[in-house]
Amino acid sequence: MYFNVNGSTAYAFSAPGTPAPDRPAIVFVHGAQNDHSVWTAQARWFAAQDHRVLAVDLPGHGRSTGPALATVEQMAAWLLGLLDAAGVDRAVLAGHSMGSLIALEAAFQAPARALGLALLGSTWPMKVSDTLLETARTDEEAAIDMVNLWSHAGIAPAAPGTPPGFWVPGAARRLMQRLSQLNPAQLFHTDFVACNTYANGGNAAAAVAAAAVGCPTLFVQGRRDMMTPPRSAQALVASIPHARVATVDCGHSLMTERPDDVRATLQDFVRGLD
């Protein structure tokens, strides 16, 4: 489904379904160098349960045109613009990795519009090492391979993939390569810089987004996540005292590594909002 946001084409995947007015809309936000398709398993399931779902492509990612936005604050403002264009007043905001910062920031910018926050593979500060930043700038293909290795509990097929026959780390790698092809303008580096420089995170002393979050909040962490290890997220989690933390036995690519576990966790969370 295509929208016009700030004069550019914006795409959001909305799986087949018949949204019911009493079911909350759910907005899924992907991370760096990804697109909506990392959320397909969960988006399809919630759409089949009569939720309105929007799994967005951020600007410059996949089917959404325009240059990639440089900061998490801009991306959050864009996301709220997309909600306006889609006629969605309030929604559960689910974000993964960089997308979790975007969801957090959107809830900070427009608290009334967030029914709930689901933050997957999140941490703050979301530091990106100088080596990875530099590799992303000079050799995107190599950066993709590094990140793909660190984003999965194992690079070899372990548990059967979903959908059947999919080699999950291979599909993740190819997706990042496709994003490079579609947008050769150093997308990965732009996204990493946005993660790295997002200041409005969870430090309680900074009177910032996380502390201002009033809506129900869920963290979903990968037990074996090397990109955003659960331990590194302690400060962020502590700054949202009412947040619930769920752990899934996988790496950083939670939605594709353990689609059913992530879906069930989100399902519990969304059901609890009523």
Add this chain to the structure above:
Amino acid sequence: MSGPNYPGFTTLALHVAATAQGADPAVARLEERVAALEGGVAGIATATGQAALHLAVATLAGAGDHVVAAQTLCPAARGLLAHGLRRQCIATTFVDPRDPAAWQAAIRPETRLFVGEVPGHAVLDIPAVAAVAHAHDLPLLVDATLATPWLLKPLDHGADLVVHGAGFLAGQQGATGGLLVDGGTFDWHAAHARTGRYADLCEPDPRFDGRVFAEESTVGAFTLRARAAGLSDFGAAIGTHDATVMLRGLETLGLRMDRHVAGAREVAATLAAHPAVARVDHPGLATHPDHALARRLLPRGYGAVVPFALHGGPAAADRFLDALTIFARSDGTGGARSCATRDGADTVRLFIGLEDTDDLRADLARALKLAQKGA
């Protein structure tokens, strides 16, 4: 809880160790492993290699559509395209796989797919042919049955889809099964936007509640569609036993391929030096026209197939085959036993197995001698 007093127990007991969504665990493991070995995104295991090729074509082409294929494809694949699919109004133009210009000249507005094979008599120049295909928004499928991912990963060189027969993956002659691997490299959405092709992947499908496969998966749309529609429609799914045989075979793939390749190299060299032999078509020989390309694409070796022609025509070829004692008279590939078969008028096609190479060479020398004697 035990015994029949537990409500539903009789039924639940049957569910123990069943897997989610009805996926066969052996089949799913095989599909993922081969997809991983090829560096693709997903695999679909099929009843045979031929079924994998059919599934690929049927997913992308329908009545009125067109395929461009290498004229050197194995006879079964050639037959499927030239006859079986032509009956269903999918036409194929066969071209010289060495000549990228021939591939280009064969393209029509209704072309949907390129099909080639490696290694063959002639080595498919995958990068050059893939470039032609991609410039016209077409995917390239490569039958890599004879290469296996140990010798060649077609996706690394520009192919978009790969098919395999069971032979070398299973390591057993007569093993049945096939695989269709989706490289995730082809952008169906962009090709559809530019040409209108591949609507089945890129537009809402009323059969599947309006699903759009290219939206659901940016890189795996082909596999989603092939599994949902083609595999279910045509029913060429693999059985658990065949999948298990292939899984076990995969564990020794590298060892076996190295041995096949080494044997084939020695046999080819022996034949090339033999006075009764007119020509040897093995790309590992420096005299083969595709030798430089083969070295580039197949650095680990050129496969187990050694086609060659004898002096003395078809009669000599028949006498030669009759005189063989170690080589089996069949065209089954991938097993431990070498075999030999007629391929055209005066050409013999050898598949080199895993036997002692000196024994093979002695058998060939003796049979060649007898073949010439009878003339």
